[in-house]
Amino acid sequence: MNPFFEYQNIIEKALNRNDISKGMNESFKDAAGLNGPASVLRKYTFSDYRANRAELSFSSDLVGIANKMGAVPFSNQTIGHHPDFSHLKNTGNIEKHYIISAFIDIKGSTNLFKKYDEETNMIITNTIQLAAINVCQLFGGFIQRIQGDGLFVYFGGKNRDKNQVIQHCLTALSLFSYFVKNDLKRAFEQHGIEKIYTRIGIDFGGDDKVLWAVAGKGNTSEITTYSLHTSLAAKMQAYAGSNEIVVGQNIKDKANVEDSLFSVVEDKRYIFTDPDQGFYYTQYKFNWLKLLRTSQYIATSTTGEITIKPQVAAVPNPELLKQVIGENRPYAKFKDK
């Protein structure tokens, strides 16, 4: 089951009904009650989107993973004002505290203009962005800034375990990457849209390396981090290929996952160097698919498809096991006494 099904459903409605090249954009014949081949669905409009967007949620299985991993969403998120540092607002104070910075870029949306109008383009890119926002928030992320089609997200805060937060961040962004690379890709390809993909950069800055302060003034301000590692996360994003996640050395060191999930970015191993200080900071390509496939919360079929393990496993129809069982006929070497 696709945990982003509701998001995909909206995107498919827009793709199916709003293709300019098929003249569908101008069709206003109502779909209700028309199932014949001649029926034309009316345009999926911004008001349809607004109505559907209000109902967007995630599968209970996805919420289940976040809960089991101990992710706690921040309530009342106001962009640019991380709740754990909101006390810095309207003060001249600064504070040092760790943070994980993640930059998510959604590339290729320009391709949509070849077949879709501005309204449809907005619906589609907005829905993808919303999927990213919601999955990050579910796993305890804080949306610091919306940057065009992309996002700048913080993971972490007061009294949140650093290693655990890194796990949450990597899981959320791996799940989002899987959605874009597989489910969305299929939907776009069916409509001849050249690929739309993500590029993600993530880094961790420790308590002594991240300074929190207010940027700007009055209403034109945000609470932000001044840290080499926030800057590097943005730079690393630029080194990520299509649907890739690039992370800094600190993430690798603290993630508590197999080293084999990280491979050095060959184009530029060191994303930052300070030879005078002997400081060479390595960036790594993160194998997010392997993280998902090895997760205890996710099942992988022999064809490589991943499924979030349901909260309660069920066997809908035992007869569907017969093909898997094949000719298997077990034996026992000893008889019960």
Next chain:
Amino acid sequence: MQNSKINKDIAQVLDCYPKLALVKKKNSKCLIGDIDVFDSKGTYLDSYGIRVNIPVNYPYSFPELFETSQKFPHIADRHISDDGSCCVCSLQEADMMGQKGISIIDYFRLYVIPYLANQIYFDHTGKWANGDYEHGIYGIFQFYRELFKVERIEEAIELLSFLSTNKMNRNDLCFCESGLKFKRCHLEAYRKIKGFTPKRILVDLTALKQLEKEDKGTMQ
């Protein structure tokens, strides 16, 4: 054990079943971890903790499967041996597959996954999808009874002794006096017997004779 082949085969298994890990101990290798089971429509059903021991003379020996998550009772009626191993098929089939050589990925596809799926099937229906073999020497007799299509132990012993020691031609009349050519009668059984190791045949003959003795004892 050819290292390049075994390493390549293990890498294939680890790619297909990513929650498994290779564990090496002195001369032995085993695969340990979780394995996910799906139905034919791709619906996830359950996961099992397993250990698969790779034989030293891989691929010319049958691997061993152990279920480590205790998801079902470890008793003979669930086809778990006294040593805790899972009896994924008849001893004769295991012998034949070992003799021919079985890659570790085929072992997973043909035995591990089907056996675990069969356990789920049993949990939900109370029966095995293709039936099962009886336990111990009764299962050995059942195997030959079905292979030779006979009822009595003496007949099974006679046929096993005969087929394992004689050479047959396809177009000869069958030894069983059915009047059919051998290729239309007992050829399939003959082929199977020829695929067994001499040790297997010896053990099976001994077991059948023991059962025959027990039977006679009961009759008296």
